[in-house]
Amino acid sequence: MTHSFAIGRAFGGRAAVAVMAMACSTELADARPSSAGGQSDDRGSAPTIRAARPAPLFGESDEPIRNALSTAPIEAVAKGSGGRSLAFKLTFRDGLSGYFKPEQTFAANWYSEIASYHLDRELGLGRVPPAIGRRIEWRQLSPRAARDERRDEVVVRDGIVRGSLVYWLTDPPEPVELPRGWESWLRIDQRPKVSPFQALSDYRRALKRGAKSRDAPELDPVRAAELSDLVVFDHLIGNLDRWSKNLVNVLTVGPAKRLVFLDNANGFEVKAKPSWLLAARLAAVERFRKRTIEALRAFDRKKLERRMATDPLAPLLNAAQLAQLEERRAQILEHVAALERRYGADALPW
Ligand SMILES: Nc1ncnc2c1ncn2[C@@H]1O[C@H](COP(=O)(O)OP(=O)(O)O)[C@@H](O)[C@H]1O
Numbered sequence: 001m002t003h004s005f006a007i008g009r010a011f012g013g014r015a016a017v018a019v020m021a022m023a024c025s026t027e028l029a030d031a032r033p034s035s036a037g038g039q040s041d042d043r044g045s046a047p048t049i050r051a052a053r054p055a056p057l058f059g060e061s062d063e064p065i066r067n068a069l070s071t072a073p074i075e076a077v078a079k080g081s082g083g084r085s086l087a088f089k090l091t092f093r094d095g096l097s098g099y100f101k102p103e104q105t106f107a108a109n110w111y112s113e114i115a116s117y118h119l120d121r122e123l124g125l126g127r128v129p130p131a132i133g134r135r136i137e138w139r140q141l142s143p144r145a146a147r148d149e150r151r152d153e154v155v156v157r158d159g160i161v162r163g164s165l166v167y168w169l170t171d172p173p174e175p176v177e178l179p180r181g182w183e184s185w186l187r188i189d190q191r192p193k194v195s196p197f198q199a200l201s202d203y204r205r206a207l208k209r210g211a212k213s214r215d216a217p218e219l220d221p222v223r224a225a226e227l228s229d230l231v232v233f234d235h236l237i238g239n240l241d242r243w244s245k246n247l248v249n250v251l252t253v254g255p256a257k258r259l260v261f262l263d264n265a266n267g268f269e270v271k272a273k274p275s276w277l278l279a280a281r282l283a284a285v286e287r288f289r290k291r292t293i294e295a296l297r298a299f300d301r302k303k304l305e306r307r308m309a310t311d312p313l314a315p316l317l318n319a320a321q322l323a324q325l326e327e328r329r330a331q332i333l334e335h336v337a338a339l340e341r342r343y344g345a346d347a348l349p350w
């Protein structure tokens with residue numbers, strides 16, 4: 001039983017929320033293949049390749065959990081322990097919690113958390129926990145931010161703040177553990193390159209020093225495919241805030257340490273010109289998951305818009321944001337097409 005299946009089937013009362021919360025913590029360990037997303041058929045593939053097939057962590061039916069997050073009375077509020085943005089862990093009844101990022105003038109785009117969730121589901125990735133918009137009275141939250149210097153950055157209108165509420169994972173997420181040189185997993189051309197998968201200041205310093213050649217660690221195809229998907233996802237949403245120090249935004253959950261895409265609040269900024277950093281990160285990936293690229297080719301912006309229109313705070317993205325999403329999608333597909341011309345099927349090994 002997958003976690004999301006448990007949510008869809010069991011939800012419907014107080015006990016069900018507890019079941020749901022438990023499912024979210026235990027079922028994450030379940031790494032069996034799933035047909036969700038369903039675009040590809042890799043029967044006959046080599047075992048290592050089949051091992052890389054994803055079991056979506058989330059996504060068959062998010063409605064019960066999203067409905068609960070959007071309407072359940074708040075029982076407790078705690079200030080988040082995150083980075084630059086101000087956020088709150090909200091506890092509802094029966095063990096259900098959510099992470100609320102209010103609209104703020106700096107650092108966090110609440111709408112990006114929700115738009116990222118819908119995009120994840122539209123592509124069949126199943127890596128972003130359920131998310132929904134909610135309006136909350138500021139007086140319910142403000143006591144917890146009383147002495148916080150970011151307090152004045154919160155946008156309060158008529159006593160109300162709007163923001164994103166992301167399902168709180170009961171298993172604490174942990175930064176991913178990656179061996180030195182893991183970047184080679186994503187490359188066909190094995191010439192040494194400076195890794196763009198580090199904090200910007202470190203990356204700039206490393207670019208000055210130049211790349212040192214190093215031995216590639218043994219390939220972990222499951223992790224490699226997850227990381228490849230993450231770079232695709234971040235390129236699509238335009239997220240520059242993934243590869244910070246100590247990998248605090250590249251998180252895993254459960255005993256199987258599956259990658260989850262948490263903290264998607266930096267995305268969907270309208271830019272005057274495309275980001276060189278995003279381009280460098282995309283260029284550093286030469287191996288992609290076939291199913292993800294197929295989903296990207298089949299992507300229909302209107303379907304994403306219809307999904308996003310179900311959010312209580314819709315519209316989540318404006319025309320310029322949607323147009324830049326389309327541009328970034330085209331960049332990925334052009335990059336993959338060029339790799340396929342050069343390397344053939346090696347560009348889509350998983
Ligand atoms: N949905 C969630 N479930 C469990 N833990 C979460 C969740 N959202 C955030 N956290 C925890 O809070 C930390 C900060 O959240 P994050 O979204 O990264 O905020 P910030 O934008 O401030 O960096 C995360 O690193 C994680 O440990």
Ligand SMILES: [Mg+2]
Binds near residue numbers: 082249263
């Ligand atoms: Mg963070």
